[in-house]
């Protein structure tokens with residue numbers, strides 16, 4: 010063997026070294042994904058026809074909550090689409106959090122009507138179903154394939170989303186949550202193809218929401234913002250959006266729950282849910298959502314309600330590693346005072362979240378929904394498999410999740426007595 014490198018060998022070695030250095034040099038990069046176009050404001054839904062026309066839509070399948078359809082909330086959108094001469098088929102089969110069967114029926118209806126565009130219209134359930142229908146119909150695949158890490162499908166069918174609640178943020182995320190065919194688990198799919206092309210956010214669609222739904226969806230938005238702010242994969246832009254959303258929700262949510270007719274509070278909540286949605290879609294979520302997806306499916310608890318039960322407990326658990334972030338959250342919630350230590354601010358932030366939940370009348374324990382200690386090992390194992398666990402700032406074991414579930418059987422303890430602070 011010749012120990013002296015030839016010129017060719019040197020060039021190869023230099024190429025390998027350069028390639029390695031170039032691969033290792035970029036650090037702390039972040040990207041930011043959002044719909045290509047978003048329209049926000051009172052009456053925005055009346056622009057849906059011209060907006061879809063500009064996207065070359067000819068036939069639209071509207072995927073709507075049954076309640077939204079029956080309450081006539083689609084009427085302004087239907088008028089606008091008719092004026093734009095766009096053909097419409099309505100699928101109003103979404104009654105609850107969507108299951109695989111609803112999505113399959115939507116895909117079949119889309120094939121039947123030949124739609125080239127899907128318009129999700131309703132709460133998070135309708136939007137998540139619409140997003141899954143558009144992608145599955147484009148890619149001719151099933152739900153497990155959509156949720157797989159190696160999914161590489163490209164959506165060919167247009168996709169727009171119009172929320173009628175201020176909470177989910179689904180209109181601006183690349184995530185869809187669907188209940189598995191056996192009804193026991195929530196399948197969380199996060200894929201670029203699930204990001205809508207267009208989001209239209211109109212607070213006038215939210216004026217008639219009952220207080221209980223305003224409360225639950227608003228706490229979902231708060232949970233998105235808090236989890237996004239402390240997420241291990243947060244970036245400067247997601248943090249800025251998250252903290253702004255927290256500040257707005259603390260002020261506007263009690264008013265929107267107490268008097269849903271207050272236009273200003275509805276607009277603020279719509280904006281906060283929008284900002285929180287952009288934040289978590291780009292940063293990830295955390296342990297609240299990882300557990301909430303399991304208990305929500307098992308005990309049939311509305312998503313926002315389950316989040317609210319878990320949020321103070323998980324905040325206390327995570328405080329061990331994100332005390333300074335919680336101090337910033339306390340300031341955004343308006344409970345930080347001069348002279349407080351960081352630890353006191355952290356305590357105050359967690360207490361403020363628990364107080365907000367009580368003020369707006371949300372349940373504070375799993376026991377009232379039939380939570381059983383016998384289920385906790387299985388639920389904890391499933392939570393550790395949930396995609397949302399990846400961005401949680403504190404390492405989590407199965408024993409930790411079981412303990413949190415046990416704690417959540419009762420109301421949250423005073424923050425100082427809870428672990429972590």
Ligand SMILES: [Fe+2]
Nearest residue numbers: 177229233312
């Ligand atoms: Fe959520």
